[in-house]
Amino acid sequence: xxxxxxxxxxxxxxxxxQVTAGSESLFVTIMKGFSNLAVPVILFVVIVLGFVKxxxxxxxxxxxxxxxxxxAVNIIPYLVAILVAIxxxxxxGAMGYFIKILxxxxxxxxxxxxxxxxxxxxxLSGSGSLGLVTExxxxxxxxxxxxxxxxxxxxxxxTTFYVIAVYFGSxxxxxxxxxxxxxxIGDLVGLLMAVFICRIVFG
Amino acid sequence: MNYxxxxxxxxxxxxxxxxxxxxAVTTAAVNYAGMAVEISLGLIGIMAFWLGIMKIAEEGGxxxxxxxxxxxxxxxxxxxxxxxxxxxxxxLMNIIANWLGLGNAATPLGLKAMKELQKxxxxxxxxxxxxxxxxxxxTASITFIPMTVIAVRxxxxxxxxxxxxxxAVFSSTCATIAxxxxxxxxxxxxxxxxxxxxxxxxxxxxGDDNA
Numbered sequence: 099x100x101x102x103x104x105x106x107x108x109x110x111x112x113x114x115x116q117v118t119a120g121s122e123s124l125f126v127t128i129m130k131g132f133s134n135l136a137v138p139v140i141l142f143v144v145i146v147l148g149f150v151k152x153x154x155x156x157x158x159x160x161x162x163x164x165x166x167x168x169x170a171v172n173i174i175p176y177l178v179a180i181l182v183a184i185x186x187x188x189x190x191g192a193m194g195y196f197i198k199i200l201x202x203x204x205x206x207x208x209x210x211x212x213x214x215x216x217x218x219x220x221x222l223s224g225s226g227s228l229g230l231v232t233e234x235x236x237x238x239x240x241x242x243x244x245x246x247x248x249x250x251x252x253x254x255x256x257t258t259f260y261v262i263a264v265y266f267g268s269x270x271x272x273x274x275x276x277x278x279x280x281x282x283i284g285d286l287v288g289l290l291m292a293v294f295i296c297r298i299v300f301g
Numbered sequence: 302m303n304y305x306x307x308x309x310x311x312x313x314x315x316x317x318x319x320x321x322x323x324x325a326v327t328t329a330a331v332n333y334a335g336m337a338v339e340i341s342l343g344l345i346g347i348m349a350f351w352l353g354i355m356k357i358a359e360e361g362g363x364x365x366x367x368x369x370x371x372x373x374x375x376x377x378x379x380x381x382x383x384x385x386x387x388x389x390x391x392x393l394m395n396i397i398a399n400w401l402g403l404g405n406a407a408t409p410l411g412l413k414a415m416k417e418l419q420k421x422x423x424x425x426x427x428x429x430x431x432x433x434x435x436x437x438x439x440t441a442s443i444t445f446i447p448m449t450v451i452a453v454r455x456x457x458x459x460x461x462x463x464x465x466x467x468x469a470v471f472s473s474t475c476a477t478i479a480x481x482x483x484x485x486x487x488x489x490x491x492x493x494x495x496x497x498x499x500x501x502x503x504x505x506x507x508g509d510d511n512a
Binding site for chain 2: 141151153155164166167169179181185186187188189190228231252253255276280283284291295
């Protein structure tokens with residue numbers, strides 16, 4: 099999920115740099131440096147500019163931070179609703195049937211059947227789909243076509259249902275109108291494009 | 302959402318019963334409910350931190366500067382929002398955080414943006430077009446450094462864990478364009494148009510300052 103994803107970022111940067119030291123391209127070094135520096139730079143700019151504009155930075159910070167609790171608590175019912183439904187769906191074995199129904203279609207576009215569960219899980223559960231990607235890469239190797247495609251799929255979209263539950267939940271929106279349809283269309287295009295580009299780049 | 306939720310629940314219970322997995326289904330319900338609360342409460346600290354920082358940014362005028370900088374794009378994506386509104390700057394901050402793979406910062410910034418968008422909403426519980434477009438940007442979100450998956454690849458001994466960055470950026474860009482286009486097109490459908498909480502104001506450009 100989003101927050102567990104984020105907490106791993108700092109230690110993963112270290113692990114990744116150990117593993118890839120030496121074989122790392124300039125692009126990657128720049129990207130990584132950028133990512134590491136982004137938060138300190140943002141904080142610095144905000145605080146210094148606040149000071150220049152003669153804002154009472156401490157009081158203002160406290161004022162804003164007060165809202166943190168209520169926002170987090172507001173999300174709870176929305177997140178419980180969607181996560182429980184997804185958890186039940188996974189536990190019931192319905193996912194397996196879904197995959198069976200869809201597999202003729204995926205063969206048609208050149209998508210390995212093994213990666214279909216990742217595609218279906220991606221919009222529903224961040225940790226669930228990451229688990230599937232990890233499993234596939236353990237089995238087939240991270241540098242296999244399946245491993246690369248699964249990784250690309252994971253990086254292609256966000257966890258649509260989680261984002262919708264949290265974002266709308268925080269302001270009490272219950273009628274999401276066309277948000278889910280739009281999000282799922284984006285997911286579908288992203289996943290198809292992942293297959294397409296991986297076939298071109300990784301053959 | 303009503304139908305999707307209903308479908309997920311009903312299918313789980315029926316399929317669970319057929320498979321004789323009802324016990325697993327109920328256990329999952331209990332576990333996931335607990336997990337949802339943990340995730341939400343886990344957000345409090347980081348939420349408070351970023352909301353505090355954003356308050357300084359807002360009062361210091363940074364959000365306004367950002368809003369102005371992307372006025373042309375914002376006008377196209379969010380025609381209902383007054384161009385100088387802080388919501389635009391907040392959304393930009395959230396999207397930049399997403400690009401940089403700063404999941405930790407992106408959520409609080411995004412929620413702050415939602416709060417600003419909600420101020421422009423005439424209804425309490427119905428999403429506006431601007432919200433749906435913003436969520437489309439977020440659910441498909443482009444990430445230049447998908448760190449989590451790169452880390453897993455590295456751990457499993459990939460020769461080049463980063464090689465999926467270009468393919469992921471490509472497909473997430475396509476996903477974003479598709480999601481936003483879908484949001485823009487779907488909002489024209491008669492049914493969805495009718496449910497627009499701001500439809501009374503559709504022709505006026507001032508937005509609503511004293512709603």
